[in-house]
Amino acid sequence: MAKLTGAEILIRSLKEEGVTHVFGYPGGAIIPLTDKLYGEKSLIFHLTRHEQGAAHAADGYARATGKTGVCIATSGPGATNLVTGIATAHMDSIPMVAITGQVKSALIGNDAFQEADMVGITRPITKHNYLVKDVRDLARVVKEAFHIASTGRPGPVLIDLPVDVQLQEAEFKYPKTVALKGYKPTYKGHIGQIKKIAKAIQKSKRPVIYAGGGIIHSGADKELARFARKANIPVTMTLMGLGGFPGDDPLSLGMLGMHGTAYANHAVQASDLLIAIGARFDDRVTGRVDAFAPDAVVVHVDIDPASVSKNVRVDIPVIGDATEILKELNKLVKKGDYIEWHEMIAGWKRELPLKYQEDDRLRPQYVVEQLYELTKDKDVIIATEVGQNQMWAAQHFTYTRPRTWLSSGGLGTMGYGLPAAIGAQIGKPDSIVFDIAGDGSIQMNIQELALAVMEKIPVKIIILNNGYLGMVRQWQELFYDKRYAFTVLSEDNCTMCPDFVKLAESYGAKGIRVNKKADVKKALKAALKEQGPVIVDFIVEREENVFPMVPAGESISNMLHGLA
Amino acid sequence: MQKFVLSVLVENKFGVLTRVAGLFSARGYNIGSLAVGETEDPGISRMTIVVEADEKILEQIKKQLNKLIDVLRVQDLTGGEHVGRELILIKVKAEDIKAREKIVQVVDSTGGEIVDIGKKALTVEESGDEHRIRALIELLRPYGILEIVRTGKIAMQSEA
Numbered sequence A: 001m002a003k004l005t006g007a008e009i010l011i012r013s014l015k016e017e018g019v020t021h022v023f024g025y026p027g028g029a030i031i032p033l034t035d036k037l038y039g040e041k042s043l044i045f046h047l048t049r050h051e052q053g054a055a056h057a058a059d060g061y062a063r064a065t066g067k068t069g070v071c072i073a074t075s076g077p078g079a080t081n082l083v084t085g086i087a088t089a090h091m092d093s094i095p096m097v098a099i100t101g102q103v104k105s106a107l108i109g110n111d112a113f114q115e116a117d118m119v120g121i122t123r124p125i126t127k128h129n130y131l132v133k134d135v136r137d138l139a140r141v142v143k144e145a146f147h148i149a150s151t152g153r154p155g156p157v158l159i160d161l162p163v164d165v166q167l168q169e170a171e172f173k174y175p176k177t178v179a180l181k182g183y184k185p186t187y188k189g190h191i192g193q194i195k196k197i198a199k200a201i202q203k204s205k206r207p208v209i210y211a212g213g214g215i216i217h218s219g220a221d222k223e224l225a226r227f228a229r230k231a232n233i234p235v236t237m238t239l240m241g242l243g244g245f246p247g248d249d250p251l252s253l254g255m256l257g258m259h260g261t262a263y264a265n266h267a268v269q270a271s272d273l274l275i276a277i278g279a280r281f282d283d284r285v286t287g288r289v290d291a292f293a294p295d296a297v298v299v300h301v302d303i304d305p306a307s308v309s310k311n312v313r314v315d316i317p318v319i320g321d322a323t324e325i326l327k328e329l330n331k332l333v334k335k336g337d338y339i340e341w342h343e344m345i346a347g348w349k350r351e352l353p354l355k356y357q358e359d360d361r362l363r364p365q366y367v368v369e370q371l372y373e374l375t376k377d378k379d380v381i382i383a384t385e386v387g388q389n390q391m392w393a394a395q396h397f398t399y400t401r402p403r404t405w406l407s408s409g410g411l412g413t414m415g416y417g418l419p420a421a422i423g424a425q426i427g428k429p430d431s432i433v434f435d436i437a438g439d440g441s442i443q444m445n446i447q448e449l450a451l452a453v454m455e456k457i458p459v460k461i462i463i464l465n466n467g468y469l470g471m472v473r474q475w476q477e478l479f480y481d482k483r484y485a486f487t488v489l490s491e492d493n494c495t496m497c498p499d500f501v502k503l504a505e506s507y508g509a510k511g512i513r514v515n516k517k518a519d520v521k522k523a524l525k526a527a528l529k530e531q532g533p534v535i536v537d538f539i540v541e542r543e544e545n546v547f548p549m550v551p552a553g554e555s556i557s558n559m560l561h562g563l564a
Numbered sequence B: 001m002q003k004f005v006l007s008v009l010v011e012n013k014f015g016v017l018t019r020v021a022g023l024f025s026a027r028g029y030n031i032g033s034l035a036v037g038e039t040e041d042p043g044i045s046r047m048t049i050v051v052e053a054d055e056k057i058l059e060q061i062k063k064q065l066n067k068l069i070d071v072l073r074v075q076d077l078t079g080g081e082h083v084g085r086e087l088i089l090i091k092v093k094a095e096d097i098k099a100r101e102k103i104v105q106v107v108d109s110t111g112g113e114i115v116d117i118g119k120k121a122l123t124v125e126e127s128g129d130e131h132r133i134r135a136l137i138e139l140l141r142p143y144g145i146l147e148i149v150r151t152g153k154i155a156m157q158s159e160a
């Protein structure tokens, strides 16, 4: 058998895994690999302008397509620049393989030039990681990495590859199977437990389904819809679960938690049966834990045993894959009615809808709403940054299909949206991809606009420009006496810092500014028509707040409504 | 808070100890002691970890350990019958003849052994369960303990 170099083995292995796109940034310790990738037609290297962008782009690609995203960086600073992106993927259970160059094997541990202990640094933010010291292990390691990243509760895996190992030669044989004695995720749910759920549903008078990102990862949206409709149970979603159940379905309660809808939070609090599926009772969802769903029997379906009973006591745990378990459950559930319960919920929906002041001012919620109205019949993907923009994007756009909502939920990473949108657009060339952004966040990875322009990736950036780090300002307004410490982004002597229209133009992208409510639709239409990347800079009400809001650490019954 | 004894089988791979130790520090769990060594299969090591936790945290510790790819099995030995042993070395002051004689007597009576004799100190070795070790320490304390080294507990489930 002919021998291949480590770099060639890696490329062949990636192809065996069906990888067609990688996102990365070159450097000394990864040259052997990037050299072999040069000119590859079926495995395309996308040059981001920062390694963080590469990690988020791989992540956005993964969220939009369901495939494992791949990012590549050199040793030392290149690798450490990936860290935020890896941590973001880890918190949101996104399948990703990160490949980092490492200094020569013989130099490891010597504080060599551009050496960083990546296995050490990324241990707590990866599902698993590897340092490959022998080229003969490489194919097996890649096989294992993809297997671990994409199965069970997905997550990022890092492969650290010394530069000399990339050059060493070995025979290439891609393993067909993995032998990981310590890793065997459970997929099938315990049937006795599933029967208990069915019984609990029959007993219940006020059931609620609380669906999380696990629905999306598992591809359980169809089974979930069947379940909810058959049993006639309302569904609320976490930030990660948006799109897991059609937001326009009469059974949808929208999002719950800190900035959830009032009716979702009230329904959860009043429920006597809470069916959590692929959700993990995050503190942004539960608020004060001991006051969360106080009267409910709690069912928890999750593939990760460690998520169960971590934050909240669970009465009926079922470990396994959401799709598998819902399939079994759908065989058992009977048609439900819960007439009084649905009436109660309809009452909350009537009295406490999501709302904002509708006047002639340019309000950010209106922009998001109009974007939805204009695109609801189209194949659209929304990525977001973090902050108020993210919450308005969650609240005022209706997500009806999985993998159309890409947002950093667990880590809340500003700068996620633009690179994620680019990754998503590369994975889904026929979709229309937006990044709903804040004026602060967008500056954290704006450099990726260069990649979008150069590769003609027509992402559309909607900046809800309020001149503030708005979400932090909101907390300061509400809880710190309006002391806007270090959250002001534009002031008298710097009203356009930067001028996003000029910034777009300087990258060779299109820039549009909107100052008036009356111009919103026109601008959005123009953006939709644009063939290349475009920034639309909406100068919105500076001190608009996100409501409802549950103050951190309080019961989710205690919502601030702002307008009520 | 209670003490629990976990016996954890792990792949004998580079970095596995940091993965386990890192998990404890990242999540704020308390390690009482941790002892590692090869098993009958050189590819597999056994860690005996004594943790201080309540029942709920213990559950999390077990689940989180199980999530580590290199962890093959987590066994909680606390409730069931098990044999637990620890090895200890105690350096104790012994400057005059009288003290020396008394220390020798104490060590004889507990089944320990004097493994090093210096001009001003004796080093005592003892292995046994927690009880026995604690008793020896208390008996030697009046003479002046200069240094203690302990291996941490190792434990094995009893045969039924």
Ligand SMILES: Cc1ncc(C[n+]2csc(CCOP(=O)(O)OP(=O)(O)O)c2C)c(N)n1
Residues within 6 Å of the ligand: A385, A386, A387, A388, A389, A390, A412, A413, A414, A415, A437, A438, A439, A440, A441, A442, A464, A466, A468, A469, A470, A471, A472
């Ligand atoms: C990398 C990072 N740094 C800091 C924060 C804390 N933070 C959360 S929201 C926010 C403000 C974001 O401002 P902007 O992007 O303008 O969005 P807005 O809230 O104004 O819509 C900040 C600083 C964060 N989430 N991520």
Ligand SMILES: [Mg+2]
Residues within 6 Å of the ligand: A438, A439, A440, A464, A465, A466, A467, A468, A469, A470
């Ligand atoms: Mg802002």
